[in-house]
Amino acid sequence: MSALEPRTSASNPGPVDNAAAPARRSLRAVAARYLAIYIELWRNSLTREMMFKGNFLLWIVVEMLWFALQLVFINVLYLHTESIGTWTKWQVVLLIGASHFIQQTFQAFFLINCTNLSELVRTGKLDFLLLLPVNTRFVVSLRQIDLGAFVNAASAVAVMVYALHRLEFVPSLAQVAGFAGLCVAGILIHYSLMFLLATISFWTVRAQGIVWGYYNLFNIARMPDEAFRGLFKAVFTFAVPMLLVSNVPTRLLAKGFDSPWPIVLLLGMSAVCFALSELGWRASIRRYTSASS
Amino acid sequence: MFRPPRHLAPARFLRIFRPAPRPDQCTMRKYRHVINVGIQNNLTYRFNFLARTLFGFIPLIAMLYVWRAIYESNSGASVATYTFAQMVSYYLLSTVVDALTAVNEDDWQIAADIKDGNISQFLLKPIDYLWYRLCLFVSGRVTYMMVAAVPLVIFILALRRYFVLPADWPTFGLFLVSVVMTALLQFFTSYAMAMLAFWVLEVSTFIFILFAFEYLASGHLFPLDILPAPIEQALYFTPFPYQLYFPVSVYLGKVTGAELAKGLIIQALWVLAAYALARFAWNRGIRRYAAVGG
Structure with a gap:
């Protein structure tokens, strides 16, 4: 993997080069370098997956x-009811499709890496990643790509398209773009929270159980928000924003909003979650003592 | 890397010279010991068990909220034959039965034992691997219940308005009988599935595929009698309803009299069938296993 080798290539001026003028160019160089690394990681994952077709x-x-x-x-639920709150059957199908799409995209990029972190800490293999001349969080979070999940995300898109067809609704380009943007915010929430939980492995060896426990919470994300009330709703909106992650994007397409607050909340929560996970990561990595050496 | 023995004759030969202990007494002690060790081992995972129980409540609560919304949309009318209280009871009971009977990591461990060659030692010891694993399964469930009982009871007490008690003691007794058979059915099925490890490298996909069917057809997601009648009838030709739905419906008094007796007999037959399949798969697998090692 040539891209992971130390800074020798001409495309990367390195930290010495800090003159004002080339600053923008070096930013682009950094981006190019990370892109090259990421492409290499993709190739690696593809090879690995194809070993066990x-x-x-x-x-x-x-x-x-x-x-x-x-x-x-x-479908079984809607044999017995016309609606859940104000959600009709095909709106809920759309919600389930959106939730699956978000979950699978998250899984494609991040899930394996989050669950692997505790293993890296336990065995001391994190040493090797710390020594690489790249941002450690970058390489820890994105090392493996789960390619099968993209196929599943595509199946979720197919279900969403069908649900929209049944709803007789053709979204505008702006709505599709807005939907995609909100999905990214949702994925960022999933990633940040799960990564934060994974960093618990720097404190205790039991973190893997906790990470899988979080996986349980995906079950909530695909349920219509109107069913929930009280403390449960508050917790899963403001503390662990599961009820925002796929409900808000779906509402953008199928139901509309009474106020812009849910959108602001989703975007705000994704920023907060990401900031928290970065703080947690920095605090945790300081405790790393390397198990093997 | 452990190489399995080419043939097992020496082990059998040695046993001839050992004073034969009274088989039944010794067997009991041996397996009781396995259970004890299993409990000790499992207790180290008590934190995991607790986390699993508590995290498990969250989807359960969410499910109950969704049902409440449905009952409210229907302005309180019952769904199929269920009132809201009965529906809540159904989910609480299925959680309890699941805690009592679900295989935890037994199938992964068995598959790993086969893959890593750990079963070789059992071929040499006077211990039967299936009974050995069953003891570990029992100890796993006992430990799990020790840890999960407190949060589970608190949870049920919090919802006691909605929790129905069994009609009478005999019903409760038959419920327990059915739960034990459910546990055995779960275990033997998982054991048979894990035997696939003799043939394929990765068994988890197969286990998950079966689990998906079980999840739907055994009543994890919803009680089976809210399905259209022909589908429900068809499901009764599979073992799945006996892996969860049947004991719960015994408790709730949904099956009584001759239906109940018939159901218990069919459940027993499925247990026997799963046991036979587990034995058969092991015997076929072990032949292959020895061939690989030799």
Whole structure:
């Protein structure tokens, strides 16, 4: 992996070069270098996945089945009711599609890496990543890419398109762009919170259980927000914003808003969560003592 | 790397010279010991068990909220045959039954034992791997209940308005019988699935695929009798309802009399079938396993 080698390439002037004029150029150089590294990581992941093709396909089947399960569940519920709150059947299908899309995209980029962090700490393998001349959080968070998850995200898009068709709604380009932007905010929330939980592994070896526990919370994200009330709603809106992550993007497409607050809240919470996870990461990495040496 | 023995003759040969202990008494002690050790081992994971129980409440609460919204949209009318209280009871009971009967990591561990060659030692010891794993499963459930009981009871007490008690003691007794059979069915099925490790490298996908079907068809997501009748009837031809739904419906008094007796017999037959499958898969697998090692 040539891109991971120390700063020798001409494209990277390194920290010595701090004159005012080339500052913008060096920023671009840094971006280019990270892009090159990331492409290399993609290639690596692709090679790894293709080593076990059968398994790769079977995991896609597994995810599809569980997605289908959610849709069956909603269909069964709507055999017995016209609506949940004001949510109609196809609006909820859209919500489940959006939730699955967000979850799978998160999974594609971040999930394996978050769950692996505790293993890196426990075995002391983090040493090698700390020594690399790149931002450690970058390489820890994005090292492996789960390519199968992109296929599943695509299946979620298909379900969303069908649900929109049943709702007889054709979103404008601006709405699609807004939806995508809010999805990114949702993914950022998932990533920040799970990464924050993963950094607990610097304090205790039991972090992996906690990280998987968080995975449970994805179940809430695909439920219509109007069903919830009281403390439960407050906690999962303001402390762990699960009820914002996929409900707000879905509302943008299918239901509209009474006020712009949910959008502001989702964007604000994603910024807060990301800032918190960075603080948590910095505090935790200081405690790292390296298990093997 | 441990290489499994080419043949097992020496082990059998040695046993001839050992004074044969009275089999039944010794067997009992041996396996009781496994249970004890299993409990000790599992207690080290008590924090995980507690976390799992507590995190498990969150989706459960969410589910109850969704049902409440549905009952409110229907202005309180019952869904299929369920009032809201009965629906809440259904989910609480299925959580309890699940805590009592679900395999935890037994299937992964068995598969790992096979993959890493750990089962070789069991081929040499006078201990049966299936009973050994069953003891560990029992100890796992016992430990899990020790940890989960307190939060579970608090949770149920908090919702006691909605929690129905069984009609009478015999019903409760039959519920317990059914729960034990459910646990056995769960275990033998998982054991049989884990045997796939003799043939394939990665068993987790297969386990998850089966689990997806079980999740739906055993009543984890919703009680099966809210499904259209033909689908519900069809599900009864599979073992899945007996992995959760059946004991819960016994408790709730949904099945009584001759139906109940028939259900228990069918459940017992499924347990036997799963046991036979587990044994069969092991016997076929072990043949292959020895061939690889030799």
